[in-house]
Amino acid sequence: MDMQPPPAIVQLAQTEQPPEAPVEPVPIKVDVSKYIPESATAVTMIVTLSPPTGQALIYAAGHEKDATLFKAPRSIEEVKLDGPVIYVKLYGATSFDIQYTNYRQPY
Template sequence: MDMQPPPAFVQLVQAEVPDAPVDPAPVEVNVFKYIPESATAVTMIVTLTPPTGQAVIYAAGHENDGTVFKGPRSIDEVKLSGPTIYVKLYGATSFDIQYINYRQRE
């Protein structure tokens, strides 16, 4: 009788990698339509739909220290560095901004 090694059973399993969260495309908003060009910061009320969503709002140059607004309505201040702010929506489909107050250069 010939001796042969037993057959090898190999099973390849592809590791499941969870989907990385997708960074949403920012929406540009021109704030100088509503406040003076000399403003350095603006206080705003942000309303989000659906109310479980969140938004990060920042100006150019402040991408890493944006202001987080949690729905349905929240109020906070956003630093400005020009006429445009950017809004990234997380779990929200739409937003509304109400400008309350602003700070100016002296």
């Protein structure tokens, strides 16, 4: 009787690579002082995005947690203000257009 070693059991473990985190878009600075008084506390705007599947977050400096979401192709929302500058982050959109329709000022 021939003695043979038992068959070797070899397991190849695939190393799981963590999914790549999505790249956070660079905020685009927009000066609204030509259209809205500096004392305004909020502005209602119509945002048109291209392509129509994109989205945009718009917020005032320091108020990222209060960002307003605009969904393409065109939506109207109110954005809180804190000075003459807002920031736009585009998600899946490559361009945007803003129309300012109304604003609120303190009493």
